[in-house]
Amino acid sequence: MVSRVKDYIRSAETKRIIFSIIILALYSVVLCFFNSNIEKTPLINSEGKTYAKAEVVEIINENAAEAGERAGSQKVLLEIKSGQYKGERLEAYSTDGYLYGADSEVGMTVMAVISESNGEKVVSVGGVYRGGAVVLILVLFLLSIWIIGGRKGLLAVISLVFTLVTIVGLFLPMIYRGVSPFLSAVISCVITTAVCMPLIGGMSKKTAASIFASVAGVIIAGILAFLFGKLTDVSGYNVSEIDELMFIAANTDIQVGELLFAGILIASMGAVMDVAMSVVTAVEEIHIKNPEMSARELFVSGMKVGNDTMGTMSNTLILAFVGSSINTLVTIYAYDYPMMYTMNLYSTCIEIIRGISGSMGVVFAVPIAAAASSFLYGARRRSDMQAEIV
Known part of the structure; x- marks a missing residue:
């Protein structure tokens, strides 16, 4: 068993995997340094505005009608699950449109948009929280490549991550500059x-x-x-x-x-x-x-x-x-x-x-x-x- 592990570690593909991970890490560090002095021009007034994960704990009232798809507005009570307001319960308005808002239900996880000015908080439901689902989809995709492709699959995953890092860390910043x-x-x-x-x-x-x-x-x-x-x-x-x-x-x-x-x-x-x-x-x-x-x-x-x-x-x-x-x-x-x-x-x-x-x-x-x-x-x-x- 020990000899098999040693053979695995000494194999050319395993060495290439280790080398690839090191290269990816160094490349990411270089790009972080490259982008450290970028100052983005504010395009919208986001002062006092934060986004947080929240759970709908109560439907206070609603003005929604069935129109093929449920549409209208709701007043809901949210329990904030992340960010500086974590643990607080805040009232929010939810407009269920085709692109924004959500048809809120008790127990649903949503994205809360919190704007604070002069101590007053205005909260709205930006949409259904999809962060966990998106991460799960990406993990399943990468695991599928790795499991089916073996060590070659792992190299493919590393190359895919390298491509994404290049686009986000090099291509987009160059355009912005x-x-x-x-x-x-x-x-x-x-x-x-x-x-x-x-x-x-x-x-x-x-x-x-x-x-x-x-x-x-x-x-x-x-x-x-x-x-x-x-x-x-x-x-x-x-x-x-x-x-x-x-x-x-x-x-x-x-x-x-x-x-x-x-x-x-x-x-x-x-x-x-x-x-x-x-x-x-x-x-x-x-x-x-x-x-x-x-x-x-x-x-x-x-x-x-x-x-x-x-x-x-x-x-x-x-x-x-x-x-x-x-x-x-x-x-x-x-x-x-x-x-x-x-x-x-x-x-x-x-x-x-x-x-x-x-x-x-x-x-x-x-x-x-x-x-x-x-x-x-x-x-x-x-x-x-x-x-x-x-």
């Missing part, structure tokens, strides 16, 4: 790819080729999105959230116009990495089974594998973007807008640009991955042939 969102997305994608792929696959020719193909594919997707935007006269200023974004831009250094294209880079990164790794892995396996194959033959074989992967991953990206815009599609279908009008809507053009540019990044990643891997694995045969000639 006034750095070009497109450039911020490129830097974030390069760092994420250059770190996550070695975590999962180790340092090898396969990893090097995958990194090169992934970065190239993502950058191509971003450039095409930018060109398609110019062609259709669409930019980040034409998104549905533009009013809020313009208010933010007026008070910060954020460059709103490039956010759309930066988002496309981030969204396409996962699919491009998947395709690149699949093609390079296939070329590596073919090379191992037949090391005499030339670089050209390896490239052709890689393209055959990539063609199948390319189709499925393009579908994945397109369907992901379609799913995210299903409300817009239902609205267009229900109102029966003419095709000419539909094709000229900003929302339609934006979703088409997102889907097509991301898919084209996947498409171009296939030949790049096949070429890079065939060049690296075919290099040995070229050197052997040169040695024989000499």
Whole structure:
């Protein structure tokens, strides 16, 4: 038993896991230092306002009516479960709308919004408390990867956490500091790819080729999105959230116009990495089974594998973007807008640009991955042939 534990600790994957955790910890510390001097401009007056977890202990009165969905207002008594008012019982108003408030019931856990001014507290129910459920969902997801994937799964979890840390700790702060969102997305994608792929696959020719193909594919997707935007006269200023974004831009250094294209880079990164790794892995396996194959033959074989992967991953990206815009599609279908009008809507053009540019990044990643891997694995045969000639 002891020897098995020692073998487990000494294994290459276990050492990689330990090394990865150390790298993730150091990376997080560096980003915390990087963001320590950011001073955010207050966009709303939050003085005296706090948020707390609370439990509904009594329905004092209500003015609610059944209208398909229960709607109306309630006066409730809350027991605060967190924050500076923990333990206090406060009266609150709860408006049950589609986006805000909650249909409060005794025993329900809610998010309380407490505003205090001159000793007076005004309390409202912001909505159902979902923090615990969200954490549970995330834990189940990460545990599923770990349990099913074993040590490889744990490495995948670490790489996923690294990606999230990069987006939250590097990408968003860079944008807030006034750095070009497109450039911020490129830097974030390069760092994420250059770190996550070695975590999962180790340092090898396969990893090097995958990194090169992934970065190239993502950058191509971003450039095409930018060109398609110019062609259709669409930019980040034409998104549905533009009013809020313009208010933010007026008070910060954020460059709103490039956010759309930066988002496309981030969204396409996962699919491009998947395709690149699949093609390079296939070329590596073919090379191992037949090391005499030339670089050209390896490239052709890689393209055959990539063609199948390319189709499925393009579908994945397109369907992901379609799913995210299903409300817009239902609205267009229900109102029966003419095709000419539909094709000229900003929302339609934006979703088409997102889907097509991301898919084209996947498409171009296939030949790049096949070429890079065939060049690296075919290099040995070229050197052997040169040695024989000499």
